[in-house]
Amino acid sequence: MVKESSDGFTALPLQITQGITYQRYLYLKQHEAEGAKSSGLFVAGVPFFHHDTRGVLQELFEGFGPVRDVVLHPSKSSAVVVFEKPGTRQKVLDAAQAKQLVQLKLQEPERAYGLKGLVEAHKACFPGNAVLRKRLDDWTEEFEDEEARKRREAAAAQEEQGWTVVKRRGGGRKSSDGQGAAVGGVALAAAQAIAAGKKEKHLTNFYRFQQKEKRRSELMDLREKFAEDKRRIAEMKAARKFKPV
Amino acid sequence: MSHKRTREEADLPEDPGEDLLLGTQESSLFELQVEELLNGARVDYVREDDVEELIAKLSALLRSLPVKKLDGPRGEAAKYLKRMGMPQKSLRFAPPERVCAVGGWVYRTLASPNRTVDVAMQMPSSCFDEKDQLNNRYFARRLQYLAEVATVLRRNPAFKDVSWDFLQHDARRPVLVITLQRAGGETCAIRLLPVLAPGTFPLTKLAPERNNLRASAGPAAAGADKDAPGLPATPHYNAAIMQDMLLDMQHQVLQDAIKAHPNLGDAIILLKVWARAQGSCGQPDSINGFLLSMLAAHLAATGSLVHAMKPLQVMRAVLNALQQPSLFSKGTAMQRRSLEASAGSASPPSPAAFCRHHVAVFMDPSGHLNLAAHLSKSAIAEGQSAARHGLRLLDQAADQEAAFAELFLTKHTPTLTYDASWRVSVPLDGSSGFETSDVLPHRGMEARVEGVAQQALGTRAKSVRALREPLHSGPSLEAASSTPSSVSILIAAQLDTGEALRAVDMGPPAESPKAGAFREFWGDRAELRRYKDGNIAESVVWECGPSERHLVVDRVMDYALKRHLGAACAVSGHAGLLDAVMHRRNAHPDEQANARRQIEAAMLKLGKQLRSASSLPLKIVAVQPLSAAARHTAAFPPLPHPFAGGHRADPSAKVDRCLDTIDLLAQLEGSGKWPDNPRAYAKAKAAMGCQLADELASGFGLHAHASEHCIDVLADGFAFRIFLASERDSAMADASPAAQAGKESLTPPEAMLARTAEHAALRRSAKHHAMLAALSGAAPAFPAAAQLASRWVSVHMLSNHITEPMSELLTAAAFAADRAALIPGSRLSGFIRFLHLLSTYSWRERALVVDPNAELAAADRETAVAAHSKARREGMAPAMCIIPAYDTGNWLGKGLSASVVHRISALAQRSLSVIQGHVEGGLLTPGVVQASVFTSALADFDALLQLSRDALALAPCAVLSHKAQRAAVEQQGFSSAASILPLEALQEGSKHSRAMLKALPQELVRKHKMSTMGQNLLLGFKPVELYVESIEQRYGGVATVCADAQGGGLIGIKWRSAVQKAHELTIDTAHAVSPAAATSAVRSSKAAKRQRMANGIGVGGAVTLDTTSCLAEILVMGNGLVEHVFVKHGSVT
Known part of the structure; x- marks a missing residue:
């Protein structure tokens, strides 16, 4: 379990060089996840990197010993580092305890970053019609294959359980109801949406008790509104609203 | 079915508050607010007990003054009389016959914070000669009398703080104001009004058609008793004398009415608070609190008010009477009451005589005096429009709290009420006319300027008003009333947005008898013009570029006023006050104005092309714009770009690397063949987009690039971003939490694109566009005001807090009918209202429902507001909450922190006060205004x-x-x-x-x-x-x-x-x-x-x-x- 008190944290000073050099702190704490061996280190205050943050963290902590895995929080400001050996974690904590400054020098990224990175990413949204079509077609093909495979597997599983799978007879969808009126194909999702939109009709004023209840609730509503108005007036008075200009 | 039976059937418990509840079910909040307002506005007379003692002391002091003869005026009085051209006569000073409190203090209708106690001081008739009503003699002696009293008072330590004020800002009628120190450090003011016994001067000689100011004031003429034929009548002068004589009677009538009607007093307080908030109270020529009180008394006497009416209902009845156009113009007379015997029993003049000499007639109970003599036509129009607006708010306001605030708590300065204003300074030739003119020269000039402005603007304006310069009170007469060598007048107008910006003023046909007058008015600018329908008419043409259309009104005024008042008069208008911030440094303003039209044309063309795209599996049935640039509310619309096939007017213009897109929503026809899986559906739609891009490229030769979310098209110099929509979207959006999960891995630009392309976001922007486009149709000034607002937001570095739709909605709210008497008619007034809304709205307490086209049902509005107040009670409400009518569940401004909202209000307040100070006070230069309104507070x-x-x-x-x-x-x-x-x-x-x-x-x-x-x-x-x-x-x-x-x-x-x-x-x-x-x-x-x-x-x-x-x-x-x-x-x- 992660302890929430800040007392458990130890600050590890870190000097980062990426374009400019500056100093900051990583906040470290033992990470006691259930079922895992006690070799996890919770790291808060993860800096921003143009490089892949996970990779940088791995590289950084490999300076202390072999790292098995780095798991990054989606906010990218905290992570859990799991070491191969339990001793490595203590080494890191000791270094932090001793206020040993760790230097991290990052080379300039190979690919575009910063503003140019944004420009490139923007351009990548519009890869050209042909490329995009190819990509979409590939995706669809893959998706359909996957769907077909799932269907097959399901059928196979059912057959294995002793069911006889009956194939549907071929033939297009009905486009007329046989009496000349056209019947459009309605997709399942659309049909469901239509069905959800329909409401059952009730007669609300049919029975005497209904009328009675309606009147009653109307009066209750009025009373409630009156109380609400009173409350509002009190608030406005408190805000010194009624000062004539 | 009887009420009682209903209750029995409903089996309700008895509740003492129920009758109240049932009686006030419609407007309980309004009534409660009125009650609180009255509590705040009533003066606590018990606490002010000592004032009565002070008045008694004052009375004793004045009554004990010795009789003495003064040879002539001395000191400041002499100087003042000389400057006003009044005679300097001797005075037989005698102590006042009576000193007693009158007015609001007596009948408890003072509306706080005004606590001035009126005290009438009756000057004995023996002080005046028989014919003192002639040639300002009475006013001269009245002033001397007051000066003498002032000297005495200043010697007494209790009353030494004496200053001068003017009744109805009339330079002829000064009064004394005594500021008193009361126990507990507070001050209170007593206004000492000199009055006359009703019989002092014969009332017949003061009838409206009589002349009492003779041109040659020599001894021979002064002796003449009869009016020389042909002398102009002096109705205003006569009324001013009569007001001093008949004051007591009016107060008596008012007092009786208030005693007789239980709620009249409170109603008068309400009316006073209303009039003060409407800003029409302090003007020399406007409907004031006294006139409103008399009108209420008149209604009570004629049976229009019943005793069961609550103060608010009485007020409503008075407003209703006030808005009748015939009230003043046809003349209304209060119930006649006979004067004391000493005043003589002369029968009053006929009402027709009053109507001939005054624009407004409201006869006092004596039948001799017109209480509305000081009103001007424009002031009546102003008062009546305020009354109409007030009635509208009382009867059909959607938001009662806002309506109440608008009626009683918002101070309506001219900048808020009027669309355009001009400061005109006209030289005044100093001395002439004081002796003989019925209306004092600067008042006359104000009326003249107003007349010229009215004629110049014609149908461009719904109303034109010259705001009269008030006379300020001061410790000495000299400071109080100096006669300047020039008058500075603020002319304000409410514009008719349909007409205001026309470039041609069409006059009468060439052969019409009116043509001469038209030529006379416009001079060289009038020309004969042949129109398309064959009509030949006198016309005036105002040439202006596409970016200068809004300046036409200023040019018209400048030309007309200078032509009629001489070149020495200076006119400064504000239509273009903030234009400079809307200009790009790299493009001519005209180019920007043209771009807006070009965008529209390009959009129309592309829409047609899209609908005719034939090779798509599904047809595009409708195309709808989504962007601010398409509804003219974007501060900087994209300019035509050479890469996109556009032409810049300036051949040396630089080529931009970025081009903003104009978003369109293309609706596909329905089909049942879309995939059922949301992700597969999205991909299929993207593939459809690919196909559309190909079709646009091959069929119409346009550059079109598809992405997974949209298609970018370059057409006619602009970039359009087309989003596809199909009726299946909503079903898919409901069923696709899986699709959301994949978005975390997107790059920032793509994530931004994907957010815009979401079904809910698209639907919202489509509705947003529809609402604002409808508003632009109803209020043509809206787009330009929204541009200014968006510019203001960005200059103050609030772009990431007040997003573009939010700033548009805020501007739209400022244009909503229940917030404004008239929908703003110029970009500046729209922008001012926007700032006013930002700075005065209590964001912390209330959600702002934006419904400019009044399309939201009352129940829906209530639900939306209730949801917000519930959240507020639970402490979950955002610091700012804007609820658009098209989607009441979607609150805008949720992300703003309280400190940011506070900052926004403060910045808006600062900008507003600078603009108001400039427009109303005229002290700053346009450059300074621009610099202080459009500079970020770093x-x-x-x-x-x-x-x-x-x-x-x-x-x-x-x-x-x-x-x-x-x-x-x-x-x-x-x-x-x-x-x-x-x-x-x-x-x-x-x-x-x-x-x-x-x-x-x-x-x-x-x-x-x-x-x-x-x-x-x-x-x-x-x-x-x-x-x-x-x-x-x-x-x-x-x-x-x-x-x-x-x-x-x-x-x-x-x-x-x-x-x-x-x-x-x-x-x-x-x-x-x-x-x-x-x-x-x-x-x-x-x-x-x-x-x-x-x-x-x-x-x-x-x-x-x-x-x-x-x-x-x-x-x-x-x-x-x-x-x-x-x-x-x-x-x-």
């Missing part, structure tokens, strides 16, 4: 990031150039952060992070053969917004970020104080802090350091904000974009 920030000029596509739109900006930053107390951060290393940058987004010279484009669309033009790319978003994401809990999306190259950062203090480490802000001990360790001695190491404590519990590393990281994030960092002096340790 001093409040802790750090500023200056963005690289090369990276800003909209840099030419910024108010300040790059250099000027840096100077402004340094002037505001910021210095470069180079001392704490090695900025040079970053500024050099590398080719991997830098990008040129600035406009390029055309030669360069030609040289490098870039004039193909290719990869050179970035469509709809907004790097600053992306950057700000990423900072907010990472540092939102640590700092408030402010940015300008319209080219201003600064990003402001204000650290949150909670993080700046030493606090316990929390995981979500751990990336921004350093141990509290560590920061001081830098300076501490080695021994201390060793000791701390021995203790072995890394984080001693407390951490503080590490601004240096935060700035460093923000800088790293904005690699290639940020050029410089500034920090506040003294914040660097």
Whole structure:
């Protein structure tokens, strides 16, 4: 379990060089996840990197010993580092305890970053019609294959359980109801949406008790509104609203 | 069915409050508010008991004055009389016959904060000669009498604080105001009104058609008793004398009426508060509190008011009477009451005589005096329009709280009520006319200027009003009333938006008898013009470019006033006051105005092409615009771009690298063949987009590029971004939580695109556009006002807080009918209302429902407001909440923190007061106004990031150039952060992070053969917004970020104080802090350091904000974009 008190944290000073050099702190704490061996280190205050943050963290902590895995929080400001050996974690904590400054020098990224990175990413949204079509077609093909495979597997599983799978007879969808009126194909999702939109009709004023209840609730509503108005007036008075200009 | 039976059937418990409840079910909130207002406005007369004693003391003092003969006026009185051209006569001073309180104090209708007690002082008839009503003699002696009293009072320590004021701002009728020190340090004022016994002068001689000011005031003429035939009548002069004689009677009538009607007193207080809020009370020629009281008394006497009416209902009845056009114009007479015997029993003049000489007639109970003599036509129109608006609010307001505030609590200054105003100063030839003119010269000039302005504007204006200069009270007469050599008049007009901007004034046909008068008025500018229908008519043509249309009104006024009042008169209008901030430095204003029309044409054409695209499997059935540029509310619409096939008017214009897109929504026809899986559906739609792009390219020769979310098309110089919609979208959006999950891995630009393309967002913007387009139709000034508003928002670096739709909605709310008497008719008045709304709305307490077209059902509005107030009670309500009518479940402004909302209000208040001061006071120059309204308040920030000029596509739109900006930053107390951060290393940058987004010279484009669309033009790319978003994401809990999306190259950062203090480490802000001990360790001695190491404590519990590393990281994030960092002096340790 992660302890929430800040007392458990130890600050590890870190000097980062990426374009400019500056100093900051990583906040470290033992990470006691259930079922895992006690070799996890919770790291808060993860800096921003143009490089892949996970990779940088791995590289950084490999300076202390072999790292098995780095798991990054989606906010990218905290992570859990799991070491191969339990001793490595203590080494890191000791270094932090001793206020040993760790230097991290990052080379300039190979690919575009910063503003140019944004420009490139923007351009990548519009890869050209042909490329995009190819990509979409590939995706669809893959998706359909996957769907077909799932269907097959399901059928196979059912057959294995002793069911006889009956194939549907071929033939297009009905486009007329046989009496000349056209019947459009309605997709399942659309049909469901239509069905959800329909409401059952009730007669609300049919029975005497209904009328009675309606009147009653109307009066209750009025009373409630009156109380609400009173409350509002009190608030406005408190805000010194009624000062004539 | 009887009420009783219903209750029995409903089986309700008895409740004492029920009758109240049932009786007030419709407007209980309004009634309750009125009650509270009355509680606040009533004067606590018990607490003011000692005032009665003071009046008694004053009375005793004055009554004991000795009789004496004064040879002539002395001191300031003599000077004043000389300047006014009044005779200097001797006076037989005698003590007043009677000194007693009258008016609101007596019958308890004073409306706080006004606590002036009126005290009538009856001057004995023996002080005056028989014919003193002639030639200002009475007024001269009245002044002498007052001067004598003032001298006496000043000698008495209890009453020594005496100053002069003027009744109805009439220079002939000064009064004394005594400020008294009361126990407890408070002050109270007594206004000493000199009155006459009713019989002092014969009332018949003061009838409206009589002349009492003779031109040749020689001894011979003065002796003449009869009116010389042909002498002009002096109705105003006569009325002024009569008012002193008949004051007592009017007060008696009023007092009786208030005694007879239980709620009349409270209603009069309400009316006074209303009139004061409407701003029409303080004017010399307007409907004042006294007239309203008399009108109420009149209604009570004629049986229009019944005793069961509550104060609000009485007020409504009075407003209803007031709005009748015939009330004053046809003449109304109060119930006649006979005068005392001493006053003579002369029968009063006929009502027709009054109607001939006054524009408004409201006869007092004696039948001799017109109480409405001082009213002007424009003031009546103003009062009546206010009354109509008041009735509308009382009867059909959707939001009762807002309506109440609008009626009683909002001070309506001329800038809020009127659309346009002009300050006119006209030279006045000093002395002439005081002796003989019925109306004093400067009042006459005001009326004349108003007449010319009315004729010049014609149907362009719904109402024109010259705001009369009030006479200010002061300790001495000299200060109080100086006769200046020129009059400065503020003319205000409510414009008719349909007519105001026309370029041609069409006059009567050439052969019509009216043609001469038209020519006479317009002079050389009038010309004969043949119209398309064959009509030949006198016309005046005002030439103006497309960007100058709104200036026509100013030009018309300037020409007409100078023509009729002489070249020496100066006219300054404000129609173009804020134009300069709307201009780009790299384009002519006309070009921008033309671009708006070109966009519309291009959009129409593309829409047709889209609908006719035949090779698509599904047809496009409808195309709807979504962008602000398409509804003319964008401050800077995209200009036609050469890469997109457009032509710039200026051949040397630079070529932009970025082009903003205009978003369109294309509705596909329905089909049942879409895939059922949401993800597969999205891909299929994207494939449809690919096909559409191909079709547009091959069929119409347009550049079209598809992405997964949209299709970008270049057509006629503009870039359009088309989103496809099908009726299946909503079903798919409901069923696709899976599709959301995949979005985390998107790059920032794509994530932004995907957010815009979401079904809910598209539907919302489509409805948003529809609502605002409808509003633009009803209120033509709306788009231009929204442009100014959006510009204001961006200049004050609030772009990331008040988003574009929000600023549009706020402007739309300012145009809503229940907020304004008339819908704003000019861009400036719309913008002023926007600022007024921002600065006065109680954001913390109330949600703002924006429903300018009144399309929201009352129940829906109630539900929406109730949801907000419930959230507020639970402490969950956002600091600002804007509820648009089209989607009441979607609150805008949710993300704003209370401090940002506070800042917005404060900034709006500051801008508003500057504009109001300029327009109403006329003290500043337009340049200063512009500079103070459109300058960002930088001093409040802790750090500023200056963005690289090369990276800003909209840099030419910024108010300040790059250099000027840096100077402004340094002037505001910021210095470069180079001392704490090695900025040079970053500024050099590398080719991997830098990008040129600035406009390029055309030669360069030609040289490098870039004039193909290719990869050179970035469509709809907004790097600053992306950057700000990423900072907010990472540092939102640590700092408030402010940015300008319209080219201003600064990003402001204000650290949150909670993080700046030493606090316990929390995981979500751990990336921004350093141990509290560590920061001081830098300076501490080695021994201390060793000791701390021995203790072995890394984080001693407390951490503080590490601004240096935060700035460093923000800088790293904005690699290639940020050029410089500034920090506040003294914040660097």
